[in-house]
Amino acid sequence: MSATEATGAARGARAARSPRDRRTARALWTWALLVAVSFAAGAILHALGVLTIDHLPPLHGHFRVPPLTLLPAIVFGGAAVLFLPALTARLGFRRALLVSYGCALAWTTLLAISADGLSAPLTHPQEYPAVLPMVGDDPLGWLASFTRRLPEYPTHVRGHPPLPVLVLWSLAALGLSGPLWAALLVVAVGCSATVAIALTVRELAGERAARRALPYLALTPASVWIATSMDAFFAGVGAWGVALLVLGGRAGRRGRIARGAGWGAGAGVLLGALPYLSYGLVPYLLIPVVVAVAARVPREVALAALAGASAVTAAFAAAGFLWPSGVLATHAEWAADPGAARPYLYFLFANLGVLAMLTGPATAVGLARPGPGGVRAVVAAALVAVLALDVSGVTRGEVERIWVPYALWIGLAASLTPGRRWLTAQVVTGSLLQGLVLSPW
Incomplete structure (x- = not known):
């Protein structure tokens, strides 16, 4: 090949790549602009006194100088970028799941202990553990009076249904009381979403797609708030609800109807528990619906899931807690809270800036690229759910955990x-968020 021909071939190759490169550049600029404008507008509103309860809007935290204690997390993140993709590609699938789960646990824990420690967020007087003395030895009595006594409770309890408190009460009843055990539960369940989501992706798009997803799930920037916000526990419960649904569908399609129905009932219990963990998880239920359609979950499994979810609702109603009454009482508390005075239009935009930070620049680039239909469908469902919450106006700030x-x-x-540079970008984003932001969660 002559020099002229080689030059022409190189130009042709660059031209062929240019549409994808342009999409990548646009996605990155959009991501960066969304984050930058959110902070710039927030700083102006804070300086003008419009935002008084947020010191680093759109985040509910403070700026800080990165501590030296962050160094172990950075080193681990760098090592994970080098080795995790190869491990998840070559190991047996079950081992790949275990390695990814271990990586998620280590990354999340190292991020957390670089600040005030793993359990520090759950020691705040406005967090769920603060109300456990009021539950005492009578959780059913406490549950029956929950709505009536709502104004007496700490902020996070007033803003949520009663199930998070009952989960921590059950943990204490097993002899595992205190904020450290609660933090360990939150991190263990929150990080397990890595496994549950990968299992779901395998059913939707095949094992190869699930293996590709594992490093990004384990090293997500959202790990900063997986340790230790109770919303991470909610994430794990929801992810396993969806995973059990598709696993039940798999068994059902293979003729194992009874086993499939059992998985489906378990999925229904977990998914049915979500509205009793957080009112903001109602739109989340769009995800299992879309997944059930995409994975072609048999009717018997879907009906079992509905039965499981109905059983949760019936159990709470029998115990004296009616979900609609809880919503109305919580809305009244929210309306009287200073958070309700936050400007709607700013957070309508800035909440998406926070979502961009939690998902990282690699997600922005991935949204601009083609991919398996099943993966696209579940991503779209989650985006629609977030937009529904955002537009509702009940999520004005503090959404980094929500x-x-x-x-x-x-x-x-x-x-x-694909490629280590995008996984590196995710780790860098998470490290910067942990290093520069002093968050109460």
Whole structure:
């Protein structure tokens, strides 16, 4: 080949790549602009006194100088970028799941202990553990009076249904009381979403797609708020609800109807528990609906899931807690809270800037690229759910924790950007968020 021909071939190759490169550049600029404008507008509003309860809007935190204690997390993140993709590609699938789960646990824990420690967020007087003395030895009595006594409770309890408190009460009843055990539960369940989502992706798009997703799930920037916000626990419960649904569908399609129905009932119990963990998880239920359609879950399994979810609702009603009454009481408390005075239009935009930070730049690039239809469908469902919450106006700030259950699914788009540089970008984003932001969670 002559020099002229070689030059022409190189130009042709660059031209062929240019549409994808332009899409990548646009996605990155959009991501960066969304984040930058959110902070710039927030700083102006804070300086003008419009935002008084947020010191680093759109985040509910403070700026800080990165501590030296962050160094172990950075080193681990760099090592994971080098080795995790190869391990998840070559190991047996079950081992790949275990390695990814271990990586998620280590990354999340190292991020957390670089600040005030793993359990520090759950020691705040406005967090769920603070109300456990009021539950005492009578959880059913406490549950029956929950709505009536709502104004007496700490902020996070007033803003949520009663199930998070009952989960922590059950943990204490097993002899595992205290904020450290609660933090360990939150991190263990939150990080397990890595496994559950990968299992779901395998049913939707095949094992190869699931293996590609594992490193991005384990090293998501959202890990900053997986340790230790109860919303990470919610994320794990929801992810396993979806995973059990598709596993039940798999068994049902293979003729194992009874086993499939059992998985489906378990999925229904977990998914039915979501509205009793957080009112903001109602739109999340769009995800299992879309997954059930995409995975062609048999009717028997779907009906079993509905039965499981109905059983949860019936159990709470029998115990004296009616979900609609809880919603109305919580809305009244929210309306009287200073958070309700936050400007709607700013957070309508800035909440999406926070979502961009939680999902990272690789997700923005992945959203601009083609991918398996099943993965696209579940990412779209999570995006629609987030937009519904955002437009509702009940999520005005503090969404860095509220978005966690949704961000893990949206972050699947990052797996459509193969190459270590994008995984590196995710780790850098998480490290910067942990290093520069002093968050109460």
